[in-house]
Amino acid sequence: MKPAGRKGLSFSFDLIPIGLEYIASYIKEAVDQVNIVDLELDNRKFQDIINVYSPDLVGITLSATEHNQSLRLAKTAKQNNLPVVVGGYHPTSVPDLMLSHPQIDAVIRGEGEVAMKELVETGAFENVLGLSYKKNGKIIHNQTRKPIENIDALPFPARYLRQYPYKSQDRVTDCDVITMYRGCNGMCSFCCEPSMSYGCIRTRSPENVMKELLEMSEYHKRKPVNVMFADPHFMGNPKQVDRLCDLMMKHNLNMEFCALVRADSMAAHPQIVKKMCQVGIRRFEMGIESPNAKDLKSTKKGITNKVHGKAVENIRQNGGRAGGTFVIGLPDQTEEEIRMFPVYAKEIGLTGAAFGVATPFPGTDFYKELDAQGLIFETDWDNFDEMHSVYTAKYLSKEKIEEMATYCMAKFWNIDTFLDHEIVSQTHTKQKKAILDFSQERIINLGFMTNNGNTLQKDNFEKHITTFLEAYIDPRVEAYTRKVGVHEVLEMKKFLRLLGTQTIQCTLKLDDTITSFIFKTNKTNVEYIRVIKGRQDDSTITLEVDLKWLSEPANSHILQRLALVFSDNLTAKKLWNTFRLFIAVGTEAAAWSLQKLVSRK
Numbered sequence: 001m002k003p004a005g006r007k008g009l010s011f012s013f014d015l016i017p018i019g020l021e022y023i024a025s026y027i028k029e030a031v032d033q034v035n036i037v038d039l040e041l042d043n044r045k046f047q048d049i050i051n052v053y054s055p056d057l058v059g060i061t062l063s064a065t066e067h068n069q070s071l072r073l074a075k076t077a078k079q080n081n082l083p084v085v086v087g088g089y090h091p092t093s094v095p096d097l098m099l100s101h102p103q104i105d106a107v108i109r110g111e112g113e114v115a116m117k118e119l120v121e122t123g124a125f126e127n128v129l130g131l132s133y134k135k136n137g138k139i140i141h142n143q144t145r146k147p148i149e150n151i152d153a154l155p156f157p158a159r160y161l162r163q164y165p166y167k168s169q170d171r172v173t174d175c176d177v178i179t180m181y182r183g184c185n186g187m188c189s190f191c192c193e194p195s196m197s198y199g200c201i202r203t204r205s206p207e208n209v210m211k212e213l214l215e216m217s218e219y220h221k222r223k224p225v226n227v228m229f230a231d232p233h234f235m236g237n238p239k240q241v242d243r244l245c246d247l248m249m250k251h252n253l254n255m256e257f258c259a260l261v262r263a264d265s266m267a268a269h270p271q272i273v274k275k276m277c278q279v280g281i282r283r284f285e286m287g288i289e290s291p292n293a294k295d296l297k298s299t300k301k302g303i304t305n306k307v308h309g310k311a312v313e314n315i316r317q318n319g320g321r322a323g324g325t326f327v328i329g330l331p332d333q334t335e336e337e338i339r340m341f342p343v344y345a346k347e348i349g350l351t352g353a354a355f356g357v358a359t360p361f362p363g364t365d366f367y368k369e370l371d372a373q374g375l376i377f378e379t380d381w382d383n384f385d386e387m388h389s390v391y392t393a394k395y396l397s398k399e400k401i402e403e404m405a406t407y408c409m410a411k412f413w414n415i416d417t418f419l420d421h422e423i424v425s426q427t428h429t430k431q432k433k434a435i436l437d438f439s440q441e442r443i444i445n446l447g448f449m450t451n452n453g454n455t456l457q458k459d460n461f462e463k464h465i466t467t468f469l470e471a472y473i474d475p476r477v478e479a480y481t482r483k484v485g486v487h488e489v490l491e492m493k494k495f496l497r498l499l500g501t502q503t504i505q506c507t508l509k510l511d512d513t514i515t516s517f518i519f520k521t522n523k524t525n526v527e528y529i530r531v532i533k534g535r536q537d538d539s540t541i542t543l544e545v546d547l548k549w550l551s552e553p554a555n556s557h558i559l560q561r562l563a564l565v566f567s568d569n570l571t572a573k574k575l576w577n578t579f580r581l582f583i584a585v586g587t588e589a590a591a592w593s594l595q596k597l598v599s600r601k
């Protein structure tokens with residue numbers, strides 16, 4: 001079982017329970033039947049699922065944020081007299097806590113394949129290494145199991161058991177996940193990996209990974225797939241990556257890859273970065289964490305910020321997406337320092353960034369330090385999602401830290417960043433992006449941010465919208481768009497011809513907070529885009545959205561809302577301009593749909 005509940009990054013694509021697929025594949029011969037149920041995508045009730053499969057054993061995979069939901073599932077299993085075993089990073093670190101609940105019978109600590117096989121073969125908890133269980137009311141921890149040495153010997157994850165179409169952010173393209181390694185030799189203070197593999201890194205042979213990629217491609221019927229290398233340190237063994245790229249070079253996989261990498265490896269191996277981009281490993285997520293040496297030291301990141309710029313440069317030169325993650329709300333960070341994070345992200349040239357709230361997960365050094373000082377105040381595991389502040393920091397309140405996460409996200413994800421990303425991508429696509437493709441992607445981004453904000457900051461969502469609107473006001477946008485010329489990046493020739501010379505003002509407001517985007521166009525160019533506080537008077541088309549409805553979505557009908565957006569264009573001149581805008585958008589949309597239809601056929 002994988003519990004339901006999207007958090008953070010999983011709003012952008014479906015999470016595939018690859019750990020369960022590895023286990024299912026490994027125990028397949030030892031059992032009559034094994035099924036994987038993913039409650040995020042399954043609409044059935046757990047009781048109905050139990051009725052359908054009549055299992056003898058229920059296994060649940062979970063992270064901290066799924067703690068509560070897992071206990072609820074386990075309760076239902078217990079009501080059906082089924083034994084329940086749990087595994088994953090969270091249970092591995094808190095076996096006693098898990099077993100303190102009557103509905104949990106056993107915890108498998110660390111890697112699950114061999115332990116689970118022994119359990120289903122023997123039907124007893126006693127001699128299974130790595131397993132914790134209860135006997136006569138006492139918790140017993142069997143000895144720790146050594147990490148699997150030869151991971152090439154593991155059968156590939158049981159993709160054939162998938163019951164759901166796992167999709168990427170566009171909800172159309174298939175997504176998948178694969179691992180090249182087990183473990184990581186980094187010792188970052190906030191990461192759970194050391195408690196899973198004790199810093200013991202094991203590599204699959206590139207040949208074995210290639211074989212799985214080919215099998216994966218067949219599984220997806222050779223359709224396009226977005227694939228994530230789920231290793232925490234993909235470049236852990238650069239030679240192996242280099243060899244894998246050579247193998248991938250011989251096949252047309254129709255796949256786009258994303259990899260989690262360390263900046264030092266990306267800075268040190270420009271040739272391998274080039275090769276990766278050539279074979280489609282083009283999206284990178286680097287743990288940048290912070291521009292400040294003191295944060296990099298306290299998190300035991302083992303990286304200095306000197307390498308950040310070089311790593312980004314290597315990626316950008318090859319048309320890759322340089323994504324970076326930052327950690328905000330570390331114990332002694334100040335507001336001024338955090339406000340500089342998105343500025344730093346732009347300065348070093350990142351084309352993607354995420355700003356997670358520092359979260360102490362059990363099993364990490366970070367947790368041990370804060371727990372010893374009694375600083376962790378949050379008791380609801382749902383909030384250990386890197387979006388909520390869960391411990392007392394020196395200078396910043398919980399509310400301030402969470403507000404800063406929103407601030408950083410808005411400050412970074414402005415129009416200049418999206419355009420910059422396009423410019424870098426065009427190094428390999430060699431063509432301008434259609435304006436409607438670009439707009440569609442922005443709508444998807446907006447959905448991601450709204451989902452995150454609405455679900456995670458339910459009570460003070462409005463405060464976060466206000467922070468967002470304020471952070472968006474940035475003179476950098478005008479300077480950047482004047483310099484690069486939006487029309488040079490996006491295909492919009494026909495659109496501009498029909499629209500003509502306009503000053504379009506799009507205003508977003510929530511109560512007294514008002515932010516306007518001004519688009520200055522002529523028949524061939526977008527002269528600039530400007531983001532300002534309040535409104536400016538000289539617009540030729542005015543669009544206004546009251547964001548109140550985001551926090552109260554049921555408020556009004558969609559047509560009513562649309563009418564309100566255009567309600568400030570009632571003079572003859574403005575009506576004519578608005579009509580031109582409709583014609584330009586309509587013509588563009590018709591050509592775009594036709595092209596999509598043809599390319600699909």
Ligand code: B12
Pocket residue numbers: 005006007008009010014015016017018019020022023059060061062063064065085086087088089090108110111112113116177179184190191192193228229230231232260356361362385386387
């Ligand atoms: C890849 C990855 C992701 C990918 C997932 C891609 C996918 N699967 O589709 C993405 C980027 C989407 C992601 C998202 C998030 N992630 Co993440 N992610 C990882 C990472 C790097 C690797 C996980 C992995 O795939 N391992 C490989 C597989 C094969 O191993 P596995 O799943 O652990 O399974 C093995 C064992 O755990 C065990 N096992 C697992 N389940 C079970 C069940 C049973 C019954 C048994 C017996 C055994 C068992 O056996 C398996 C086989 O050996 C880890 C670890 C790290 N170093 O950073 C973090 C990690 C899991 N993520 C973490 C977090 C916090 C998140 C986010 C909340 C981040 C965010 N703010 O958005 C979201 C969570 C989204 C959600 N739950 O809704 C934390 C979890 C901490 C915790 N203790 O709960 C980790 C540990 C990172 C950290 N901070 O240390 N993540």
